[in-house]
Amino acid sequence: MSDTEEQQHLLGDEDGEVSSMRPKNESGPGRPMSALADPSRLPHRIIVLVFMCFLGFGSYFCYDNPAALQTQVIQDMDLNTSMFMQLYAWYSWPNVVLCFLGGFLLDRVFGIRAGTIIFSLFVCAGQVIVAIGALSNKFWLMNVGRFVFGIGGESLAVAQNTYAVNWFKGKELNLVFGLQLSMARLGSTVNMNIMGWVYNRVAALVGSPGHTALGVSLMIAGATCVFSLSCALVLGFLDKRAERILNKESRGTGEVIKLTDVKDFPFPLWLIFFICVGYYVAVFPFIGLGQVFFIEKFNFSPAEARAINSVVYIISAPASPVLGFMVDKIGRNIIWVMCAVTATLMAHMMLAFTFWNPWIAMSLLGVSYSLLACALWPMVAFVVPEHQLGTAYGFMQSIQNLGLALISMGAGSILDVKGYLFLEVFFCACVCIALIAVVMLYFVNHLQGGELNLSASARAELHKASNPDSE
Incomplete structure (x- = not known):
């Protein structure tokens, strides 16, 4: 049956065996669960995929905020190019270590659901700190924000891939990875083409360009991180619900x-x-x-x-x-x-x-x-x-x-x-x-x-x- 095959893909059972029990109906016994509500069926997993793809949108959107606003950042913060590139260096420094620890933290410490939310919070907090640093004209604070942002950014990508394996292990997995990558690139592309316009609009509202306009623009960009955090919360709820209905256990990262x-x-x-x-x-x-x-x-x-x-x-x-x-x-x-x-x-x-x-x-x-x-x-x-x-x-x-x-x-x-x-x-x-x-x-x-x-x-x-x- 197609439902059984879809449940097998969702569970990712290596032995190819699926429980003969049908999913529990939360609305009561004897009532068939709709396709949109049944975690073992494709329509519900498509809904999960939408939230999964947007999970990393905010992180990728804000990662290249400095590139999209290179001229403005250098002028408003009174920097040379070497100092400007520290915004990228400080993002990378924590990931020299976290590339080893991200999977361990998700598997053994936080769990996939809590870990995803925690890393999303790091991304949001980092972007807010970067914006506050610009608003207060403190470049060192912007670097601190990029460091905090980096703690969550790469580890959030590991969590996103783990969710994909949990829900789509089987013939759809390669397509899902491709869609996630495409959404990440979409976030970077939208950032490159919209942040200059956002800065100009903010500068017109505040009266002149400067570090205040830069800080407000970066804070507006942080709304995408809040959106991704909301996706993490929804994913956590849907994954917990699927675990309860299908009696399944969440897989680790495998790393x-x-x-x-x-x-x-x-x-x-x-x-x-x-x-x-x-x-x-x-x-x-x-x-x-x-x-x-x-x-x-x-x-x-x-x-x-x-x-x-x-x-x-x-x-x-x-x-x-x-x-x-x-x-x-x-x-x-x-x-x-x-x-x-x-x-x-x-x-x-x-x-x-x-x-x-x-x-x-x-x-x-x-x-x-x-x-x-x-x-x-x-x-x-x-x-x-x-x-x-x-x-x-x-x-x-x-x-x-x-x-x-x-x-x-x-x-x-x-x-x-x-x-x-x-x-x-x-x-x-x-x-x-x-x-x-x-x-x-x-x-x-x-x-x-x-x-x-x-x-x-x-x-x-x-x-x-x-x-x-x-x-």
Whole structure:
């Protein structure tokens, strides 16, 4: 029966067995539960999915508030670029550690429902502190707010993924992850294109631009975090209700973290780490500084600069699920990663050394950014055993955040001293490091007979041969 299959997907039963008991009807015995109210049926889970997707909307919307208001933040708070980039560095610092602890806190300390609400509260509190710092013209307080915001931001993403596994483990899970990623990119895109308008409206109301207008604008942006907190509360209620009706237990994150596993990591995994850090430090800090770059070099208006600076996120929203499906069907992950890194290097070189229309380079950067995420992160599962996956992904995210924190501050200093051309050369050098690591990974994988660059069909045959009893 379809209801039984849907209940199996919801429960995520590894043995494929589902209780023969029908869901309890809260309105009384003998009355069939409507599809919208029955947690084992698809219509109800679609409602849950809507709240699940909006759970991280506020976090992603506010993460890039500084990028959307780069000119205003620097002018109103009387900063140089190096100080401005501290807003991104202070977000990343807590996540150097919390990438290891977030899953543990959700599994063993708070539980998924309370943990999600707590991390949402951190996001809200952090954004409010940032806004108060701007209102009171205290930049150090804005940095404190970004630190608090960072405590909740990354861990909230872990909680969002855990909810997805709890409710959609089965054939819908990949689609759900794609929809969540698209919603995250939508939040970033809306922020990039609306916050400048919000600031201008607030400045007109208060009489003039300044730190007061900036603080009020950031406080208004915090409304998206409050909205996401309300989604966390609704999700907690719906998950508790489903647990009671279906007699199910909430699953954990599945992230088993053992730092002693680090010494056993194979050489290909360390190359993947180098690729990750070398690539992402040339993308996110660039977006954080991109608005003024497009204004100064290409004479764009602030609105046009914000629009083109959001192209990477606009493209990523629809492209990530499509490219992920393509990589799944074709395989050859290393080749795709090499294409993505090479395309990103070309994009940065176009921005640095030519005056071509920057929409070309930014569109190329958006596609390559989406492609790399689809091809790089799954490779971790191919080179480490399952019991080390939590540690490997935690370590990968940790060093990524460490790299982003350091490079964010370094990029601001380079821009203050040398200018945008030298900064773009620096980003090209970072991507070159990633490209060298990709080439090394290709040859190491070839010499070791690894499966990172196998076709999808060859990889399936290999898994079938090594696990003849698996389905």
